[in-house]
Amino acid sequence: MGCGVSSGPLEVTPVEKEPVVYPEAVYVPRPPIRINTSNHIHITYLGKTATYREWAETLGISRHTLYDRLHRYHWTVEDALTTPLIHDNKTRFQIGRKRVGDV
Secondary structure (H helix, E strand, O other): OOOOOOOOOOOOOOOOOOOOOOOOOOOOOOOOOOOOOOOOOEEEEOOEEEEHHHHHHHHOOOHHHHHHHHHHOOOOHHHHHHOOOOOOOOOOOOOOOOOOOOO
């Protein structure tokens, strides 16, 4: 029996472990969004200047929709901020009533 296996009955002795104690969870607030950095684009319309996120929250639309209207579809700032969304179940993106080819 040179392999370390005994021919007798095996005994299992429980190992007592101390319970793990975790400190209480502490809430750490997220730092505010830094909107005055160079990677945030500001849009000015009717004398009000705000970022994409701020305009989108004000208008109740997605910031991605606003970005697409200005950069992907080349809308004017006025059209992008004043055109309401269409609720069309056929299209995934709800851009607005203005079509891509419209001028």
